[in-house]
Amino acid sequence: MSDRGMGSLVAGVDLGGTKVLASIVDAENRILGRAKASTPATQGGAAILAAVAGVVREAAVEANVELSDLKGIVVGSPGPLDPDHGVILFSANMNVRDFALGPDLSRLLGPPVLLRNDVRVGGYGEFRLGAGKGKSNVLAAFVGTGIGGCLIVDGKVIAGSTGNAGEIGHIMIKPGGPRCGCGRRGCLEALASRSAIAKRIGKAHKAGRSTVLASKVDSKNDKLKSKELAAAYLSGDAVAVSEVHRAAHYLGLGLGSLINVLGPELVIIGGGVTEALGVGYLDAIRASAWNQVLTNPGNKIQIVPAALGDDAGILGAALMAREAFC
Ligand SMILES: [Zn+2]
Structure with missing residues (x-):
């Protein structure tokens, strides 16, 4: 990998009912790569897991980094959540219940994953960077x-x-x-x-x-x-x-x-x-x-x-990932 963010790269994901966005972010909060897909909102947990993993992989390719370079991932998700266990307890918009997205995504991609409430993640992005x-x-x-x-x-x-x-x-x-x-x-x-x-x-x-x-x-x-x-x-x-x-x-x-x-x-x-x-x-x-x-x-x-538009979620998630894992 390049020296631009060595040892300090994280991924921020904004999972919504209609779309899912991911970004790879360096220690200066610069977005090095990003990707976006439709949320397969009616197809259940396995499809959502695949979609989230897909945008993270795509963003990593765009940023020209390996998944193993990432210190961690935070996913901003609609809830209610069990944040301690990375579980979406229930989401009417995404047709899931007791869905362990955090552990499943971590197993699939490698880096540790945390789930955080989507609105709090976006608010934190606006607070720190917007x-x-x-x-x-x-x-x-x-x-x-x-x-x-x-x-x-x-x-x-x-x-x-x-x-x-x-x-x-x-x-x-x-x-x-x-x-x-x-x-x-x-x-x-x-x-x-x-x-x-x-x-x-x-x-x-x-x-x-x-x-x-x-x-x-x-x-x-x-x-x-x-x-x-x-x-x-x-x-x-x-x-x-x-x-x-x-x-x-x-x-x-x-x-x-x-x-x-x-x-x-x-x-x-x-x-x-x-x-x-x-x-x-x-x-x-x-x-x-x-x-x-x-x-x-x-x-x-x-x-x-607000000042960041769609970037509030991915940047807020990346900031939280940095605080948790770096
Ligand atoms: Zn109400």
């Missing part, structure tokens, strides 16, 4: 199909006594509100995620209101893509604009409440919905959040967009 660079106390929120959070206090990701702290998507915002994926009602995720917005647009359409998204929300709500929602929102589609701002209002209430509790220096908002909708959406979140915040002396606390 929008949170230079800060110590950060709250990151990611808005997509669902809503996830990552809390960093004094430079450390807070996992809590359960290992699952940071689930901001299931803060209760509206008693008796819409049903959430978790089975409860009125969670932030059920009011402000892309799925929540799609459901509301579907209802408006059924009630006879005109929207360019009619065909997208007709049958399967979860078919609505962030880009399609953004196109309708930015073109001024009245239903899209009102539903996006309604969702932003609820997200702002949640984030404003969290700012009151936690007093972070910075709130980072990322995820597919945020990237696609842009500044109008962010301003609506900010307006609602600041209205909820009791005090922000000297405007010290800021609410900013």
Whole structure:
């Protein structure tokens, strides 16, 4: 191997319900090789294991390194997880249960493997290398199909006594509100995620209101893509604009409440919905959040967009791998 990262190379993997990304990263956090594949989300554990192993191998080839050069691998994965044993306890999106991805991947590829919650991994990437660079106390929120959070206090990701702290998507915002994926009602995720917005647009359409998204929300709500929602929102589609701002209002209430509790220096908002909708959406979140915040002396606390896009997950995973194995 070359001398550019001798003894200090790691792999970061971002495993999602639709795609899996891998990168080989050196000690200066440079991505030397990367690869991407579709997640075989309906085919069970063996197919997912093969897909993850495949992208790591491909990224290693691109980086021109051997798998045996890697000190370790961290996989950011949807959960819930048993992080101590590298097991995905359950994932509805990936059709697995009690799936020992960590040990299986390590056996297949050689280097040690750790599994970490995907949102915490992405939040850590943004904190260290993206929008949170230079800060110590950060709250990151990611808005997509669902809503996830990552809390960093004094430079450390807070996992809590359960290992699952940071689930901001299931803060209760509206008693008796819409049903959430978790089975409860009125969670932030059920009011402000892309799925929540799609459901509301579907209802408006059924009630006879005109929207360019009619065909997208007709049958399967979860078919609505962030880009399609953004196109309708930015073109001024009245239903899209009102539903996006309604969702932003609820997200702002949640984030404003969290700012009151936690007093972070910075709130980072990322995820597919945020990237696609842009500044109008962010301003609506900010307006609602600041209205909820009791005090922000000297405007010290800021609410900013994420900076790394898709790289947040692979870089955050690589950072965690370096800390664990190097
Ligand atoms: Zn919930």
